[in-house]
Amino acid sequence: DVKFFGDTASAYMLWDASADDLILGGAAGLSVNGTALVTGVLTTTAATVSNGGGQFNGAINVGVDDTGYDVKFFGATSGAYMHWDQSADDLVLGVGSELVIGTTASAQLLGGGIYIDSGGYAAITLKKGASNTGHAIDFNDESNALQYRIATNVASGGENLLFCNGATPALQLTAAGDLVFLTGSDILTTTLGSNNIRIGLDAGDNILSGGNQNVAVGDYAGTAITTGDGNTAVGYNALASEDTGGSDTAIGHSALANKDKNNDTFNTALGHSAGISTTSASANTFIGGQAGYYATTAQHSVFMGYNSGFGVDGTPLTGDNNVAIGSAAGKDLQGVAHSNVFVGHNAGTEVTVGFENTLIGHLAGDDLTNSDRNTAVGAYALHTNTLGQYNTAVGYGALNTANHATATNAYNVAVGYSAGQSVSTGTNNTLIGGLAGDGLTTAANNTAVGYSALSAALAGTSCTAIGLSALALATGNENTALGVNAGNVITSGTNNLIIGVNADPSAATSTNQMVMGREVTGSGDNTFTFGAGTSDSAIANGADSISQPSDQRYKEEIADATAGLAFIKDLRPVTFKWKKEKDLPTSHRAYVEGSETRTMNDSTNHGFIAQEVKTAIDAHSEIKDGFNMWSTDDQADGGRQRLAGGALVPILVKAIQEQNALIEALTARIAVLEG
Known part of the structure; x- marks a missing residue:
């Protein structure tokens, strides 16, 4: 073993011969100077190296490129470490570890x-x-x-x-x-123009300086806009062709996709392919999927609803001022069709090049094609008509089955629920009221006003019925009835004139009867009967006197009249002329200030003076209260006095009888005297 000690107690370096290890003990550290430290020079089998430190003043390599080793650094906190995982090539920070990058830790950790x-x-x-x-x-x-x-x-x-x-x-x-x-925030999209918004692939991507206040949202929306202003394009390919035009609004897939006009056009299209074929038109409003699809140069039109004003491929709509509101309303409009108004599902759906038609209601005028100036208001009004023109149908099912297969100026008018609902090829009919003329078919020149008036099946002509159920059963021609239920007994009768509530001719087949008055019944063909109820008078056509009821079965308290010659003798027949209008009582309606025209006529007339007749009547008690020779107009300020000469007939007869009796008596006396 070899052991080196330093100046610090317990600090040493030991070569352990038994273990072949170099040990730095105590406070000893390892300092390596140079430009590189290559691993593999120092090898240890020890599990740990502790109680020391080291400083490396050069590059450190652990392993070589493509052959690495795990490296793990521990800190003062349990479980906190930094680990280079050579198997995953990842740098791992253990739980509790942090990565701090910077020169100053001004922010709290x-x-x-x-x-x-x-x-x-x-x-x-x-x-x-x-x-x-x-x-x-x-x-x-x-x-x-x-x-x-x-x-x-x-x-x-x-x-x-x-x-x-x-x-x-x-x-x-x-x-x-x-x-x-949040408050005060704006969406700003960079373009050469000002105040533009672009969202989507190539949306508004060509806007130039001068192109302002445009909104393009959706792939290719407004992609051609250059210097156009105030356009709104929302949806794939919406307003994709417009460049310098402005003030268009296109919302929906390909809405106004082909629109391109070099000025403000104020078109609005909302819906998939709405106005897709529009090119240079202006002031149109298309709302609904495929609304105004083939309207190319048409202007000032409004189409609202799926397929409304859709048009026909190959025959684009160029006519102006059309309005179609409702699913498929005006669907076939094409060419120069103009100034039509269609409102309702399928209203006017087959009109092609017609103009100035107004069709409002579900299936109103839905079979019209090349037809002009029809008006239909109400579901199924003018439903089956194809080429008839100048018809007016107002009400559910009015003129429902009218069907002129050739261009015909029909001039039919039907107003009311199912009015004229059965008219087919009839013309010039005017039918006003619920079910008025609802049975007419090929009839012409008829007028019916009132519920169920002229209601029977009729192919005839020239009938006029005014009033509830007037001529309700009539099938004949040229009858005229005015009043509730007037003439409602007539069937095949013809040429009758009936005026009055419940007034009727004498029979269902009557001809040439004139009847006037409430509940008056005609007295026969070729007569004029008037009055009120059973109090009526009649005169035969061509006759010079008026008859009245005189049936004994209607009379009682019958007695011989005594008024006769004495009364007649008190009457003064006169001749006279009528005064001028300026000389009449100023309170009378006949008075005309300054007028030189005579009242009635300019002739010298024969007659009586009404005031004198009244004096004579008052002087004879035998004149009964039913005598109606004299009367006066019912006016507060004193109306005209009247005379009815026919009332004198019974008295004249009595006077003649008296004179005849006297003549017979005198004749007898003369005979005696002469005998």
Whole structure:
């Protein structure tokens, strides 16, 4: 054995011959000077080397390249170590160990973590724990620029990713997955223009100086925009062709994808492929998947709903001012079709090049093709019509089955629930009211106003029915009825005029009857009957006098009249002319100030004076209260007095009888005297 002692007690170096080991004992250390220390020069089989230290002033290699050895460094804390694991080529820090990089430990070391310090400020901080202070990850520049916090109770809440401006949070990703732009934060995307936002592959990638306030979100959205302003493109390929145009809004896959016009066009497209074929059009609104799909240069149009205003491949829509709202509304619009309004599912769905049609309601006018100026409002209104024009149908099922297979100016009007619902090829019909004219088929020139008016199956023409159920059963031609249930007994009758509630001709097959008055019944063909109920009068066509009911079965208290010659003798027949209108009582409606026109006529007339007749009536008690020769208009200020000459007939008959009796008596006396 060889043992070397130094100046320090218990410090020595020993060569142990029995073990072939070199031992540094006590406080002895090993100092190696030079540029390199090569392992393998000193070999020991000892398990540990302790109680000493060493300083290496050169490079240290443990093993050689591609052949390594484990190296393990222990510290003062149990379980804390640094280990080079040669089998995994990993540097391992044991539990409790930390890695500190920097010249100044200005930041506190909390738990296990990594500190990279520069100039006294933490550049990276990794923290583990749940303290109320500190951070989980900090990328710092004098203050926290990026914070990732996994602990709860930190300043901004639990489990957050914060991007900060200085010490002020600006962007937060919460534990719930929400991305929050905090107060005062903005999204700014670098472009040559100003105030543009671009998100997505090649989105708005060609914006130049002068292209401002554009938003492009989605791959290739607004990819062609250069100097256009105020465009919004959201969705794959949305507004992909526009370059210098502005003020367009395209939201959806390929919305307005081919739009390219060099000025502000104010188009709005929302939906997959909405307005995809639009090129140079302006002021359009397309909302819905494939809405306005083939509208190329059409302008000032509104299409809302899936396939609304879709169009036809090869025949693009160029007409303007169309409105189609509803799934497949106006789906086949093409060419120069213009100024149409379609609202409702499939409303006007087959209209091609028609113009100025207004079709509102589910399946309203859905079979119209090349037809113009029709109006249909209500589900199934004008449902089956194809080429008929100038029709107006308002109400559920109005003109439902109208169907002109050739271009026809039909001029039908139907307003009301199922009004004219059976009209097929009829024309010039006006039907207003629920079920009005609902039985008409090929009929023409008819007018029905009122519920169920002119409701029977009718191929005839020129009937007019106004009032609930007026002419409800009529199938004949040229009947006219005015009033509730007026003429509702007529079936095949023709040429009748019926006016009044429940007024009817004498039979269902009546012809040429005129009936006027509430519940009046006609007296026969070719007559005019008027009155109220059973109090009526009638005159045969071509006759010169009016008849009235005189049936003995309607009379009682029958007695011989006594008024006769004496009354007649008190009447004064006169001739006269009517006064001028300016000379009439000013309170009467017939008065016209300054008028030189005579009332009634300019002739010299024969007649009586009403006031004188009234005096004669009052002077004869035999005149009964039912005598209606004299009357007066019912006016507060004293109306005109009237005379009915026909009332004199019974009295004249009585006077003649009296005179005849006198003549017979005188004749008898003369005969006696002469005999």
